[in-house]
Amino acid sequence: MGFRTYLWDRRRSWLLALGLLAVLLVVLLLFRLPVLAVGYGALLCGVIYLGAGIWDFVQWSRRHHRLQNLEQEVLSTLDNLPPPGSSLEEDYQRLLVSLFRAKAAQSAESSSRFQNMTDYYTLWAHQIKTPIAAMDLILQTQELPESGSLKQSLFQIQQYVEMVLCYLRLDSETTDFVIRACPLDPIIRTALREFAPSFIHKGLQLHYTPVSCSVLTDEKWLLFVLEQLLSNAVKYTPHGSVTVCLREPQTLVIQDTGLGIAPEDLPRVFERGYTGKLGRVDQRSTGIGLYLCRRTLSQLGHTISIQSTPGKGTAVSIHLQRRDLPLE
Structure with missing residues (x-):
């Protein structure tokens, strides 16, 4: 990129110059013209042409680097485009402006x-x-x-x-995340109280050991994730138990003794709309819950993983260690 690109862009001009030089040499040989006089004129023309070529290369290089710097900016505005150097460039810029305006109108309509x-x-x-x-x-x-x-x-x-x-x-373009140090136990207990009637209705046992730690998170959104995971645990556990515990380092685990997930479905359970074999059996499944859990946890700086064995149950782990995000 650079001088080689410039030579390739101006290849017609250089080929034309070489062709004219060849014609001059042919005429010189055929008519036996004085070499000194013709050579002096040719040398003078060559110097002028070389100087013009150097000036053209400098201008081309400046425009090229300027356009490269505008590669990202042009997505939002065309105000800083360099002035066209020819009528052809002016035509291209008009086409670019038309496309930009059409894209802006389409984007505004889609946003609306x-x-x-x-x-x-x-x-x-x-x-x-x-x-x-x-x-x-x-x-x-x-x-x-x-x-x-x-x-x-x-x-x-x-x-x-x-x-x-x-x-x-x-x-939406904005969210209401409030990242701060939150006691984990009250969040878990709130989610468990919400699902207490569901546990009683299905006759499921709940095993929970109170935790005494705090995590950097958003209380409301983490509660939403816990409710989604408890909902899945209750829905796909016909009998048995659900265990909620904290493992080191800061990994919250929700484990059930339910139907489990097929091995071929595990890599795709977080995809939007993917329901797997259980979803095809249970027509009420939407394939949105785990997708929302992963998106929410990702924005909170947490991660999620699943281990499951068909017929034995599923363990969902929320890794509450988080990357650095602005605190409240």
């Missing part, structure tokens, strides 16, 4: 559509909470034989609504 969709679903998610709360109140005041099952179904609806809100927030 996404914002409208986000506003609509956010409004829907908040409005649906009113009838959910009303149904929950009715079920609490009227004890029916089906109350237990209805409460569990209503609780699942609440979880899906929270999932929608989380999905919208993660895709």
Whole structure:
């Protein structure tokens, strides 16, 4: 890159100069012209041509480096483009401006559509909470034989609504992350209280040893992740137990004795929309929960991993060690 590129770009001019020189030599030989007079004129023309070539190379090099520096800036603005050096460059710049304006208009339209969709679903998610709360109140005041099952179904609806809100927030331009030192035990207990009726309804045992450590995280978003993982543990554990424990160094593990995950599904469980074999059996699976967990934890500076054996259960590990992020 540099002088070789310049020679290649100007190859027609150099070839033309060499061709003219060859013609001059042929005429010199055919007509037996005085070598000194013709040679002096040729040398003078050569010096002028070489000087023009050096000047052209300097100008070309400056424009080339300037355009290279604008490679990233041109994605956002065309104001700093160098002035065109020819009518052909001017035509190219007009085409570039037209494409830039069309892209900007398309991007603005897409952004507007996404914002409208986000506003609509956010409004829907908040409005649906009113009838959910009303149904929950009715079920609490009227004890029916089906109350237990209805409460569990209503609780699942609440979880899906929270999932929608989380999905919208993660895709928005701004988030409400508040990173600070949070005691881990209250976060875990809050999630376990939410799912206590589910454990009782399915007859599952819960094993939890209180922890006494703090982690740098966002309390609300980590709670959302725990709720998603507990939801999966309860959903795919027909009988047995769920264990929540803390392992060193700062690894929170949620382990169940449920159906487990097939080995061929494990590498893809965090992909958006991927449900695997269990999802094809359980038509209610969306393939969004673990995807949101990984995205959320990634933005919090944490990581997540899964080990599973079909028929024996699954262990999900949240690695709470985190990369450096701005604190509150």
